[in-house]
Amino acid sequence: MWTIIDSPVGELRLVAHDGAITAIDFMPALYAENRPRGERSDSDPLLVECARQLAEYFAGDRTHFDLPLAPAGTPFQVRVWDQLRQIEYGTTCSYGQIAGRLEMTGHGARAVGLANGKNPIPIVIPCHRVVGADGSLTGYAGGLDRKTTLLGLESGALF
Structure with missing residues (x-):
């Protein structure tokens, strides 16, 4: 439904x-x-x-979601999405940092980026909080305007 x-x-x-x-x-x-x-x-x-x-x-009144989630994906994608849920409200993390948490080397950041882009439950699983290694906004399945808006809501100012 x-x-x-x-x-x-x-x-x-x-x-x-x-x-x-x-x-x-x-x-x-x-x-x-x-x-x-x-x-x-x-x-x-x-x-x-x-x-x-x-x-x-x-509205700025909730920083954590408490919902039953069942995102469909590969075991690797689910591991990445679990890491996304660890990124605190109002903060960002790079693809490489997530790859490091998953003990990945080489092209790990690229694999994390691909899994991030397949997140079926954006906002609640906060894929918008992932940025490039230099802090730049990188691709977002919902578009960079939406990513900017979401990060701005969390930081209290436009990103």
């Missing part, structure tokens, strides 16, 4: 399955795999709670 909410970064489609959030899509979703399965349900308790927590986040 799914619903759509408004946010400072545009419409978001929240998707749940088997009691967990499985996706948050920036609208319009660009890829066929992002099409939700099931019926729209604007009153589903989990989707309502997810929308409430996102509204609190966008």
